[in-house]
Amino acid sequence: MKSADGAKRWLLVGIALAVVASYFTPQFNRYYLGIAIDCGINIILAVSLNLINGHTGQFSLGHAGFMAVGGYTAAKFSLVFEAMVPDSLKPLLFVAALTLGGLIAALAGLGVGVPSLRLKGDYLAIVTLGFGEIIRVVVQNMESVGAASGLKNIPKWTTLGWTFALAAITIYAVASLVNSTYGRGFIAVSDDEVAASSMGINPVRYKVTAFVTGAFFAGIAGGLYAHHKQFLSPTGFDFLKSIDIVVMVILGGMGRTAGVVIAAIILTLLPEFLRQFADYRMIIYSLLIIGLMMARPQGLFTLSFKKKGAASV
């Protein structure tokens, strides 16, 4: 299968990049290194949201919430066990922390998804939006994770190598899921739910699978983020963060993995380039996004046929 090969190629390129990156990391300027890691984390977030919003045609606004769940879980885990583990086993602890963060986020995804995915369209957007806000408020009041003042001194374990490798794994996992025979069901469900169920597909199961998988990787991204910034505060996971990720998916062309990866990189770099405009930075950023959306509502990199506009008869 051609597309499965494509997925494998992404994985190999990503892993190779990760190895090269970790070799050269010490020579990198810290500022650029930080941005490169941000890019990787945003790729994971955007590609995983793309599975939900792009491939399966739902509309989730809660990705920052799942990222927060994963981030806080992983960070707390590392902080508790850091002192008990010898240095040589730290990488193992890191992997365990990330995995746990992903799993708890996936569990949260299941909790939100099962009741709400039976509803159609906008309801899901509202429910996930509410979920993200609830998470933020809960964290803000939880003393054990620093409440409003934030969780500090998280070990700095996230490297460029880890980030690229995990981004490659995310892309691979999503691409091979969607390109399998089973996975075409995602596209079928988003194209036409009625026709899909009259082919024997259970749309709710597909939607839940997409939702839970997406939440898992958002949780992983949260863990990477926590061990990168070394500090988590509830305000970092607000509604605007979810919107940022949604914008990456839309600009990337909903369902086009390569497009979404490029959009994630561009939208991570853009604010950095705009730093010279100081106070006007966010205004220019917003205007650029609005301009891009108006110029290319179908996404920056979409050429092929998309049903949404063409055949909504």
Add this chain to the structure above:
Amino acid sequence: MLEIDHLEVSYGSIRALHGISLKVPEKSIVTLIGGNGAGKSTTLRSISGLIKVRAGNVRYDGQDITNKPAHEIVARGLCHVPEGRMVFANLTVMENLHMGAYLRKDRAGIASDIEYAFTIFPRLKERISQLAGTLSGGEQQMLAIARALMSKPRCLMLDEPSLGIAPILVRSIFDQIVAINKERGLTILLVEQNANLALSISHYGYVLETGSVLIEDTAEALRKDPQVRAAYLGG
């Protein structure tokens, strides 16, 4: 094979079916005709589990399938091609056919059924890797029927297969429906605006009006019935 007994369906407070009963014997072609809004599509949707039934029941192969989820009903060999040829626009013709075989595991059987689909609709073969959303209306209808066949149904329900299709193509699609019925022994429940054509290939027919069965008879008799002729066959 398929038996519907006093089926009642409502959309909100609007009653769409007022207790419809009908029978579709094994290996037959049965047609539902009736004006716009008579409840033909609603009947098919409630049989295939796409909408909830309020009262009455649906029996298939002697088993009660009333209000079972749609994907379970397909698994029993009862497949519905809904009105408006809903193909998967972002999948190719080939991928659409494979989606039809979603519940099957027998690779060899799937391959030979794809060949069969191409012999009845050769146009699809020429467009094997085209995205279904870019097919013409008639081609999409052929794909919708072919895709339904891929699930290896024993009973097929077709909702207005002639909708928006050139007359010459309609004729050939209907010829293929007859062929499927004869060669594969498929039971067919057909809903059609083109009542004349539909009755010409059917064994039995029901005339629906505002959610009830008005007349039922053999297709032959319905075509001669003056009342039916005046109302549905253009005199």
